Amino acid sequence: xxxxxxxxxxxxxxxxxxxxxxxxxxxxxxxxxxxxxxxxxxxxxxxxxxxxxxxxxxxxxxxxxxxxxxxxxxxxxxxxxxxxxxxxxxxxxxxxxxxxxxxxxxxxxxxxxxxxxxxxxxxxxxxxxxx
Numbered sequence: 001x002x003x004x005x006x007x008x009x010x011x012x013x014x015x016x017x018x019x020x021x022x023x024x025x026x027x028x029x030x031x032x033x034x035x036x037x038x039x040x041x042x043x044x045x046x047x048x049x050x051x052x053x054x055x056x057x058x059x060x061x062x063x064x065x066x067x068x069x070x071x072x073x074x075x076x077x078x079x080x081x082x083x084x085x086x087x088x089x090x091x092x093x094x095x096x097x098x099x100x101x102x103x104x105x106x107x108x109x110x111x112x113x114x115x116x117x118x119x120x121x122x123x124x125x126x127x128x129x130x131x
Contacts, residue, residue, distance in 0.1 A: 009075045012082045012109055015116055020068045020088075028058050036110060036117035044103055044123050064093040070105075080111035088123055102126050 015034060022031035032055055039051035049057065057063050072086040084107040091100050103123035109116045 036119040082109040
């Protein structure tokens with residue numbers, strides 16, 4: 001891996017950590033600053049939000065994230081697009097109901113000028129480990 005690619009991957013890792021921390025901290029302005037205006041945020045059950053609809057739900061307390069663990073397994077850079085493959089494990093409250101998530105996840109970031117923006121998110125629930 002060349003130095004440019006390593007530096008870009010490090011930026012993406014940092015941005016992923018910032019976006020997850022922003023929603024746990026309730027800093028929705030910081031989250032919004034990381035997002036592309038055309039964000040498509042898909043949830044574990046398949047419903048989708050735009051940036052504005054997701055922010056509205058966050059700000060009204062529909063989603064309250066208490067903990068998010070997000071190990072990254074790989075970052076694939078293709079031109080000005082970064083695909084982040086990993087997990088999203090979380091404890092949250094959804095419309096008043098406590099939930100725990102264990103998802104495989106794909107995040108998509110695009111570079112506009114010198115700035116990376118969060119464009120899309122797709123989680124898939126992982127099967128429980130066999131006993």
